[in-house]
Amino acid sequence: MKATPPRPLDIAEMTLADLDEWVAMALLLWPDEEHSAARAEMEMRAELEGILKSPRDSAFMGRDGEGRAIAFLNLSLCEEYVPGATRFPVAYVEGIYVAEHVRQKGIGAALVKTAERWAIAKGCTQLASDVLIENENSCKFHTRVGFAEVERVVCFIKDVETT
Helix, strand or coil: CCCCCCCCCEEEECCHHHHHHHHHHHHHHCCCCCCCHHHHHHHHHHHHHHHHHCCCEEEEEEECCCCCEEEEEEEEEECCCCCCCCCCCEEEEEEEEECHHHCCCCHHHHHHHHHHHHHHHCCCCCEEECCCCCCHHHHHHHHHCCCCCCCCCCCCCCCCCCC
């Protein structure tokens, strides 16, 4: 039996028309367990609308050959400290998501290529990203698509009593 060829992937810059699908996927990537589903959705929608309005941020939607939203990429330009950066601005991957049923098919790598083209168009020579230290799958993905690890950090905080 022949393998079914992968359906074409369409990656385009986000518009307001993509917002509902983008919010749904973003909540899968960044679940908000502290608030109700309605509040989490409202806050995510406001944050993503801010990206659409920002001249320093951008986002891209990946759709399969039938037009279904299956992936997204959020980007920003950073002018301040970025670990490992040697020249500013730096293009920063703020979020990347590929639907579980289509992972390991090159979609994430295609999104990173889109990020590279965006970075070059913005005058950047580097693309940065970060991952939670315990997210081994994302660490492996970043390495596979050409990122080099530059730093590991564990952050602490302690409340102090004011009297």
